[in-house]
Amino acid sequence: MSATLNRIGLPRDAYKGAATTLCAGCGHNSITNHLIKALYELGIEPHRLAKMSGIGCSSKTPAYFVEAAHGFNGVHGRMPALTTGAQLANRQLIMLGVSGDGDTASIGLGQFMHMIRRNIDCTYIIEDNGTYGLTKGQFSATADLGSVQKKGAVNTFQPIDPCAVALTLGCSFVARSFSGDGKQVVPLIKAAIAHRGTAVLDIISPCVTFNDHDGSTKSYSWVKDHEESIADVSFIPFYEEVHVDYEPGTIRDVELHDGSHILLKKLGEDHDPSDRRGAMHVLEEGRSAGHLVTGLLYLDTTMEDFATTEHIPERPLKDLGEDELRLTPDQFASFISEFA
Ligand SMILES: Cc1ncc(C[n+]2csc(CCOP(=O)(O)OP(=O)(O)O)c2C)c(N)n1
Ligand code: SF4
Numbered sequence: 001m002s003a004t005l006n007r008i009g010l011p012r013d014a015y016k017g018a019a020t021t022l023c024a025g026c027g028h029n030s031i032t033n034h035l036i037k038a039l040y041e042l043g044i045e046p047h048r049l050a051k052m053s054g055i056g057c058s059s060k061t062p063a064y065f066v067e068a069a070h071g072f073n074g075v076h077g078r079m080p081a082l083t084t085g086a087q088l089a090n091r092q093l094i095m096l097g098v099s100g101d102g103d104t105a106s107i108g109l110g111q112f113m114h115m116i117r118r119n120i121d122c123t124y125i126i127e128d129n130g131t132y133g134l135t136k137g138q139f140s141a142t143a144d145l146g147s148v149q150k151k152g153a154v155n156t157f158q159p160i161d162p163c164a165v166a167l168t169l170g171c172s173f174v175a176r177s178f179s180g181d182g183k184q185v186v187p188l189i190k191a192a193i194a195h196r197g198t199a200v201l202d203i204i205s206p207c208v209t210f211n212d213h214d215g216s217t218k219s220y221s222w223v224k225d226h227e228e229s230i231a232d233v234s235f236i237p238f239y240e241e242v243h244v245d246y247e248p249g250t251i252r253d254v255e256l257h258d259g260s261h262i263l264l265k266k267l268g269e270d271h272d273p274s275d276r277r278g279a280m281h282v283l284e285e286g287r288s289a290g291h292l293v294t295g296l297l298y299l300d301t302t303m304e305d306f307a308t309t310e311h312i313p314e315r316p317l318k319d320l321g322e323d324e325l326r327l328t329p330d331q332f333a334s335f336i337s338e339f340a
Helices: 027-042 058-064 079-089 101-106 109-118 162-168 182-194 220-226 276-289 329-337
Strands: 049-053 070-073 094-100 122-128 173-178 198-204 227-229 231-236 251-255 261-266 292-299
Touching: 027 058, 027 122, 027 182, 027 198, 049 058, 049 079, 058 070, 058 094, 058 122, 079 094, 079 109, 079 122, 094 101, 101 109, 101 122, 101 162, 109 122, 109 162, 109 198, 122 182, 162 173, 162 198, 162 276, 162 292, 173 182, 182 198, 182 231, 182 292, 220 227, 231 292, 261 292, 276 292
Parallel strands: 049 070, 049 094, 094 122, 122 198, 173 198, 227 292
Antiparallel strands: 173 292, 231 261, 251 261
16 A cells, blocks of 8 residues: 655655654654654755754654754754854755753753743754753753752742743743644644744653653643643645634634644633733743643744844755855945945
8 A cells, every 4th residue: 555645745654763762652753753843744845844942851753753954953052053153154945953851951041041032943852851851850940949850859939931041031932832732833843844933842742761750840640630721723825725713702813924724713812812911921820820831931933033134045055056145346345435
């Protein structure tokens, strides 16, 4: 039986990578499967994809999907700088960064913040387990106050919430989900890729080896008991016709830069993803109630990304000729005359 092909004629297997070396049951493995599904269904050309990461179990994830894509596994916490450089050198690449909560909110916090501030066109996935899995289970900066390590140590520090940081800095796309919720993660990944600008997707991803016990607030059972979704998310790519069953007040249709659509079906709460203050409020309310709020928290489709603001050519810099890179003698003379 022949395999089903996507819109660019590739089978799902073309979106797979090497076999995982992560622990069986690790949330990061589920996210890999969601990435494979999203990229296959979108019909992303492997040679246009650049998988970027730092250090951690999470940062190994790019090895496990789309083997034929570009990839760069950099220094711990420095994925944003590498991504910024690669994006500016070639705007035709689809930048996909995969990081951990340690890689992002501990050592890489400054890099994370400056990437958001510049609105670099990149999907930034945080595989958030509240622990340093690779170095055997120390608390990371996203671990909740009072959460307990496997051997009983209690976290005495306030957590850093990557979504709250992103919102504060004016990030143009902020979402949170859970690795076990493919129905929500897959459309969010697709929407993040279709979005032009920094799209932060914080995915709670339990570490079954070091942080999946009673006392952890990033375990499978804790998330299942405390998850509160603010809306059902569906994604319609630009090449599919949009058919929406509009029921007043229940469906919100947001068009993205490439013509794709996100459809948000309101659940209990009346969350408006274009209201940044409202998104902060929803996060804060969830925090005080001990809930994990998931879904698309905030989206701004009007903000320019960094490369556009800086007038970076659409063509890869390597393809520009000397005549395009150098000033003409007249331009040079005029430039120098400004200093005379
Ligand atoms: C500069 C530097 N400091 C510290 C380390 C040690 N180190 C490696 S991975 C890691 C934390 C990884 O945690 P996280 O990003 O949450 O990923 P996880 O393994 O939990 O997926 C640390 C502290 C390092 N590799 N480089
Ligand atoms: S140590 Fe934790 S984060 Fe690392 S692969 Fe194992 S379960 Fe996943």
